Amino acid sequence: MKKSSNSFNNKKNSKKVWLVPLIVILVIIVGVGGYFLYSNWQANQEAQRRQSLAEELSQSYLDALADNDMTEFVTLLSEESISEAPYTREEIGERYETIFSGIGAGNIDNMEYELVLDEETDQYKFSYTLAMDTSLGRLEDLKYQTTFSEVEDEMFVDWDTSLIFPDMEEGDTVKLSYDEGERGSINDRNGNMLAGNGSAWEAGLLPGALGEGDVRNEQLSNISENFGLEVSSLEELLEQSWVTDESFVPIKVVDEENRPELSGVVYRQTESRMYPLGEAAAHLTGYVGEVTAEDIESNPTLQSGDTVGKAGLEAAFDERLRGTKGGQIYIETEAGETKKVLVESEKQDGENIRLTIDMGLQQEMYDQLQGDPGSAVVMAPDSGELLVATSSPSYDPQLFIEGISNEQYQSYTENEDSPFLARFAQRYAPGSTFKILTSMIGLDLGVTTPDKTHTIEGLEWQPEDNSFGDHKITRVSDAVTEVDLQAAITYSDNIYFAMEALEMGENEFVEKLSQFPFGANMNLPFSMQPAQISNDGTLSRPTLLADTAYGQGELLMSPIHQISFYSAVVNEGAMTFPKLELEEEGEANQLSPVTAESAKLIKEDLITAVQDTNGTAHAFSKLPFTVGAKTGTAEISEDGENVTNGFVYAFDAEDNDFTFLGFLEGQSSGDVVDRFLPVLSDLKATE
Known part of the structure; x- marks a missing residue:
């Protein structure tokens, strides 16, 4: 029994002998493995940190370039690389700004980059490409390469001159040589220079x-x-x-x-x-001037000293007129030799633009305004070509080229008659010329007929239903009591047209008016608000409906709107849109808001109104050819006082060569007729 017990103990001790070393070995293995795992984890963490820093630096660097933020840009450069350059950190930023602004650099984009960790040097290599606009065209596929340096867990870009442009070395400069494209001219229909x-x-x-x-x-x-x-x-x-x-x-x-x-x-x-026309065409031509900082910011291809359109057609057509520069942007060595051409282009002269304006008529109509506030517009009704668009008072565009003095500029800005205002494009209540549209619409709707009459007594009227309150419609003459369409046009009877509009009703009248381009842009190269029927587009009040019928109420139309809308009366119901640029070919832009039958009838009535001795435009009967016309005197309230604006619409009734719209601010339609009668005969030979 004893022997057996000892044997068991020996076996037990034997197991202990080999178990202890095994545990020690396992502990060592686990410890070593854990150490290596931890070291590897630490290394991965460090690699990820460095990679993240490099990615962040790359993006910040490219963003600063794209935004032209040199203040931020230079903070990203390594101190060591700057110490080796002949510039301070601030001077590097200033050099970029000088070069980039000098060549008109902008829209820096197409940025692609690559980061590679060099195992030998343990440094990141940073390669990237850029593209940018310049004053001579687009610079594409600029390839750059540098390295990143690390200082105390921070990373910076190693800078040298080649990071301005590839292949640049110390002592090199970026040069720009260019030929200026000649600015195009603005000419009249016959090739005469209006601006050039x-x-x-x-x-x-x-x-x-x-x-x-x-x-x-x-x-x-x-x-x-x-x-x-x-x-x-x-x-x-x-x-x-x-x-x-x-x-x-x-x-x-x-x-x-x-x-x-x-x-x-x-x-x-x-x-x-x-x-050459100076004041007579100033509101059309406008003028040019030197670019401002704001101009350059919005268009980096512009440079200090460049000329751009500042007002009028010079501004509206600026890109077409200005043309493009030609020349080279190149890297020059310290010895004055061309190392590399970065971009080059041929200059292109600006476009010459031909207007529909007739220079002689423009001057003649401007002179006839005699410095009074007003405008004159002449249009070929079949094509819509504007032969005249002049406004008074005006300003001299040449003064802005020569260098306008403070006193001269102040005399313009303080002039109560607003010489910078292009009155041909400003909206006014048209007055009785608008009865042309009301008449044609009434005929189309069947409410108005040539034989229908209204019994009108006295100079004032309002409906018996008290819908007008205290408001009354007035007329200038009570010579006729039984008023038909012809008499209403001849005598310009406000009451007749108010009655007709009330019979038509708001819905029908507004619907037909809306077939004319109220609220629409006329697509002309100058600022002009759309014509309006009323402030909200409705005529829901009876008084507003009645007043609108004879050209008052909240109705607003510019002289150009009037001459265009009224062209339907001479074109058998087809209204022609105005145009200012002469085209070799191309059909007139027209729409048909009224029927030919209605237009023909009103055209004849307008001719009769001139021939009738009682007609408001009878003075035009003195002309050596047949004319149709409608006058209009609109009342407006200014500072509590009623002021009148006078209009007259006239057309060549024989050959349809021209339509005319004259306007004088603060005067009557009779004054307008008298003022322009002496020059209307000169319009006949234009076409």
């Missing part, structure tokens, strides 16, 4: 001849007085970095007759934008 390039005299300062101290101050004061420029403005011009004692410092374009001999001032001939 010509030669002029330019006054400039000769700094070395101004003297010093009190002498210099006196000379500048004298120059300031003669040219209407502030002394401070002259000082700013003289302080430009390129100015030397021998420099010609331009100050103003002047007339040949206005070249006073002044110490420190010299003159030279230069190219200038010219406006």
Whole structure:
């Protein structure tokens, strides 16, 4: 029994002997494995951290370039790389800004990048591509490469000059040489220049001849007085970095007759934008001027010193007129040799634009306005071509080219008659000329007929149902009691047309009016609000319905709207949209809001109204050809007083050569007839 017990104990001890080393080995294995696993985990964490830093730096770097944010950009550059460059951190940012603004760089995009960790150096290699617009065209597929440096758990871009443009080295510069595309001209229908390039005299300062101290101050004061420029403005011009004692410092374009001999001032001939019609076409042509910072921000291809349209058609057609520059953007070595051409293009001159305007008629109609507030519009009714669109008072666009003085500009802005206002495109109550539309609509609806009469007594009227309250309709003459359509047009009877509109009713009248382009854009290259029937498009009040019928109420139409809408009466019911740009081919843009039968009848009534001695436009019967016409005097309330605006619509009833819309602010329609009668005969030979 004892032997057996010892044997068991021996076996038990034997197991203990090999179990202990096994446990030790297992502990060592687990410990070593855990260490390696932990080390590997740490390494992965560090790699992920570095990769994340590199990705973040890449994106921040490219974003700063895209946003042209050089303040942010330079903070991303490594200190070591900057210490090796001949620039400070701020100077690097300034160099980018100078180069990029100089070449008109913008829209920096198409950014693709690649990050690769170099196992030998344990550094990230950063490769990326860019594209950008410049003043000479698009720069594509610019390929860059650099490395990232790490300092205390932060990462930075290693910078050198090749990161401005590939292949650039220290000492290289970016140069721009270009030929300016000539600005196109704006011509009339016969090819006569309304706005274009010509030669002029330019006054400039000769700094070395101004003297010093009190002498210099006196000379500048004298120059300031003669040219209407502030002394401070002259000082700013003289302080430009390129100015030397021998420099010609331009100050103003002047007339040949206005070249006073002044110490420190010299003159030279230069190219200038010219406006031969001056005030007569200013609201059409507008003028050009030097680009502003805002212009460049919205269009980075523009550069300081460029010329752009500032008003009128010069602004509306600016892209077509301006053309494009040609030239090269290139890298030049310190020795003055061209290392690499980045982009080059041929210059393209701007487009010459031909208008429908007749230069001679434009001047004649403007002169006839005699400086009074008003406008004159002439249109070929079959094509919609505007032969005249002039407004008074006006301004001289040449002054903005020569350098308008504060006093001159102030005289315009403080003028109560608003010389900058293009009255041919401003909306007014049209007055009785609108009866042309009311008549045709009434005939189309069957409410109005040639034989139908209204018995009207006295100069005032309102319905018997008291729907008008205290409101009354008035007429200018009570010579006729039994008023038919012809008499209503001849005598311009407001009461007749109010009665007719009330019979038509709001729904029918508004529906027919809406077949004309009320609320629509006329697609002309200048600002003009749409014509409106009323403020809310309805005529729900009886008084508003009645007043609208004879051109009052809340009705608003510009002279151009009127001449276009009324063209239906001479085109057998087809209304022609106006156009200002002359096309070699192309049909007129028309719609047919009324029937040919109604249009023909009203056309004959308008001819009769001129021939009738009682007609408001009878004076036009003196013309050597047959004319139809309708006058209109609209009353408006200004500062508690009633003011009248006079209109007249007239057309050639023989050959349909022209339609005419004359307008004088604050005057009667009779004044308008008398004013334009002497020149209407000249319209006949235009077509």
